[in-house]
Amino acid sequence: xxxxxxxxxLTLYEARRRRIVTAAVVCAAAFLTVYGAGLFxxxxxxxxxxxxxxxxxxxxxxxxxxxxxxxxxxxxxxxxLLPVDTLSGEIDxxxxxxxxxxxxxxxxxxxxxxxxxxxxxxxYVVVLTLGVVVVVRLIAGPVAVRPFAALPLMLLEIVLLMxxxxxxxxxxxxxxxxxxxxxxYGIAFVxxxxxxxxxxxxxxxxxxxxxxxxxxxxxxALWRLASYQVQPESLRNFGAAVFATSSVPTTLMVWxxxxxxxxxxxxxxxxxxxxxx
Amino acid sequence: MSDLVIDTRGLRKWFGPTLAVADLSxxxxxxxxxxxxxxxxxxxxxxxxMLLSLVHPDSGDGTVLGEPLGNRAARGRIGxxxxxxxxxxxxxxxxxxxxxxxxxxLSGSDLxxxxxxxxxxxxxxxxxxxxxxxxxxxxxQRTGLAQALLNDPQLVFLDEPTSxxxxxxxxxxxxxxxxxxxxxxxxxxxxxxxxxxxATCNRVAFVKQGRTIHEMVLGQPVDFIDLxxxxxxxxACLLEGLSAFGSxxxxxxxxxxxxxxxxxxxxxxxxxxxxxxxxxxxxLHPRRKSLEExxxxxxxxxxxxx
Numbered sequence: 001x002x003x004x005x006x007x008x009x010l011t012l013y014e015a016r017r018r019r020i021v022t023a024a025v026v027c028a029a030a031f032l033t034v035y036g037a038g039l040f041x042x043x044x045x046x047x048x049x050x051x052x053x054x055x056x057x058x059x060x061x062x063x064x065x066x067x068x069x070x071x072x073x074x075x076x077x078x079x080x081l082l083p084v085d086t087l088s089g090e091i092d093x094x095x096x097x098x099x100x101x102x103x104x105x106x107x108x109x110x111x112x113x114x115x116x117x118x119x120x121x122x123x124y125v126v127v128l129t130l131g132v133v134v135v136v137r138l139i140a141g142p143v144a145v146r147p148f149a150a151l152p153l154m155l156l157e158i159v160l161l162m163x164x165x166x167x168x169x170x171x172x173x174x175x176x177x178x179x180x181x182x183x184x185y186g187i188a189f190v191x192x193x194x195x196x197x198x199x200x201x202x203x204x205x206x207x208x209x210x211x212x213x214x215x216x217x218x219x220x221a222l223w224r225l226a227s228y229q230v231q232p233e234s235l236r237n238f239g240a241a242v243f244a245t246s247s248v249p250t251t252l253m254v255w256x257x258x259x260x261x262x263x264x265x266x267x268x269x270x271x272x273x274x275x276x277x
Numbered sequence: 278m279s280d281l282v283i284d285t286r287g288l289r290k291w292f293g294p295t296l297a298v299a300d301l302s303x304x305x306x307x308x309x310x311x312x313x314x315x316x317x318x319x320x321x322x323x324x325x326x327m328l329l330s331l332v333h334p335d336s337g338d339g340t341v342l343g344e345p346l347g348n349r350a351a352r353g354r355i356g357x358x359x360x361x362x363x364x365x366x367x368x369x370x371x372x373x374x375x376x377x378x379x380x381x382x383l384s385g386s387d388l389x390x391x392x393x394x395x396x397x398x399x400x401x402x403x404x405x406x407x408x409x410x411x412x413x414x415x416x417x418q419r420t421g422l423a424q425a426l427l428n429d430p431q432l433v434f435l436d437e438p439t440s441x442x443x444x445x446x447x448x449x450x451x452x453x454x455x456x457x458x459x460x461x462x463x464x465x466x467x468x469x470x471x472x473x474x475x476a477t478c479n480r481v482a483f484v485k486q487g488r489t490i491h492e493m494v495l496g497q498p499v500d501f502i503d504l505x506x507x508x509x510x511x512x513a514c515l516l517e518g519l520s521a522f523g524s525x526x527x528x529x530x531x532x533x534x535x536x537x538x539x540x541x542x543x544x545x546x547x548x549x550x551x552x553x554x555x556x557x558x559x560x561l562h563p564r565r566k567s568l569e570e571x572x573x574x575x576x577x578x579x580x581x582x583x
Contacts (some may be wrong), residue, residue, distance in 0.1 A: 001384060002379055003379070003380050006376060006379040006380055010365065010376055013367075013368075013372075014365060014367055017367035017368075018367055019406075031529045093363045094359060094361060094362075094363040095364060095365060096356075097326075097331055097357075097359045097360060097363075098357060098362070098363075098364075098377065098421070098424060098425075099377075099380065100331055101329045101331055101352060101355070101357045102352060102353075102377065102381060102383065103349045103350065103351075103352040103353035103380075103382065104349070104379035104380055105349070152283075157398070227315070274333070276292075276326075276331070276332045276333065277326070277331040277332065
């Protein structure tokens with residue numbers, strides 16, 4: 001256990017010393033600034049035009065989901081890219097040799113790094129989500145959405161992608177792993193849209209393709225379920241909004257994604273344990 | 278219990294179509310300073326990695342510190358300085374040692390005391406709290422050496438420990454190896470600097486194309502002495518007379534000959550015979566074959582720089 005904690009602590013420490021945390025905070029601040037500016041002008045225009053309250057609420061609800069969508073997308077990139085070289089880089093440089101020759105399980109290295117990275121990426125998701133909520137509240141006052149209903153699903157999505165990125169690093173070079181992990185998310189992303197479009201178009205075959213893609217790569221399904229949870233009833237019924245969901249993943253998909261994450265982590269431990277260093 | 282610290286039989290490793298190690302069969306006894314010699318690409322580093330379980334052998338077996346290869350508890354009694362020591366460069370030397378100490382299961386004041394002692398030993402106390410990314414190559418190598426000794430190991434693998442070190446740094450490493458020997462620690466030394474190996478090791482093994490081809494004990498009295506004699510006039514009659522004292526007599530230039538005698542007891546009588554015969558003796562040098570000469574001889578003439 002001490003070795004797992006030592007690895008996790010080192011991961012957190014490195015993130016701070018290499019200014020990764022600083023860069024993440026600066027990017028988050030920039031994103032929230034741009035988002036807040038846009039929201040401010042839209043809100044001011046609505047007030048100026050004297051739009052009815054329900055319409056203002058609907059627009060602000062959509063924009064909240066847009067904000068969460070952007071936060072989710074940034075978090076996806078962060079979760080994939082942050083750990084992309086954590087194992088492959090140390091294997092390539094030889095840093096891992098003095099670590100893996102110590103009296104520890106190889107799996108401790110993987111789990112320790114997983115734990116450290118999980119804390120960082122989950123922190124990032126929480127900060128961005130809170131940031132969106134605070135910005136909306138400050139600019140538009142209370143809006144009838146449930147952003148925190150999305151948070152656990154977004155966290156699971158981010159941890160899943162981070163786990164895939166770490167697992168790839170046990171065998172692939174850094175660049176190959178980055179391409180693979182983003183491609184993995186790409187399958188989910190495209191699959192999600194196919195499922196949506198299939199839903200709107202009433203094509204069961206297209207929906208099935210989307211569902212299969214989500215089973216292979218469940219990340220985007222979690223976001224779609226998250227965005228559904230966030231929406232007020234009125235917006236769900238509206239249905240045609242860009243970020244609304246015509247085909248809502250079931251809770252079974254959440255369990256599938258959780259199991260997928262655990263299985264990927266176990267697989268990563270296995271791959272790294274048998275790797276020649 | 279056997280006093281063999283390393284005992285392997287027929288370890289073999291392929292990397293794809295390349296046979297990196299063909300047959301690693303080694304016996305290293307407790308307290309030995311064991312030199313592992315061979316040209317580049319001979320499989321030395323892969324051999325060390327197999328002994329440390331960084332690389333899994335395809336066949337063969339063995340024990341390290343009495344435990345099967347890969348045993349975790351045994352690794353707790355081993356120190357390792359890899360060739361080209363790399364590190365988490367955002368850490369300071371002290372933080373780096375603390376991290377590695379925790380991987381050994383050490384903590385608290387015991388770990389801090391060990392770190393202070395080792396930093397002082399490798400002359401890094403003043404730089405200990407600066408990030409290692411600003412260190413010179415020699416400082417990094419010394420940090421790596423301290424890392425390898427954190428757990429007071431019974432067995433230390435040093436893969437090219439003096440790589441990048443200046444003469445003072447090399448002397449420091451040599452002194453540390455001497456201290457380890459005095460403490461009874463077994464050292465497995467892989468180095469290209471044969472003079473260094475000769476100065477520190479009790480025994481060496483030569484490895485060629487992934488196979489241990491020769492082992493020898495260093496510093497042992499040998500059962501013959503090679504002589505180089507500069508004498509004038511050097512004629513056939515003198516060469517014939519010398520054959521009574523030794524063998525393998527060859528003339529290498531107009532006034533220099535080489536021969537082999539059984540022991541140094543022969544030398545005074547040989548010198549006396551030359552002088553009494555009226556020859557002018559300008560030099561009589563017993564020559565011990567250097568490790569470098571052994572290396573060339575064992576590796577064979579066909580060996581090319583790697």
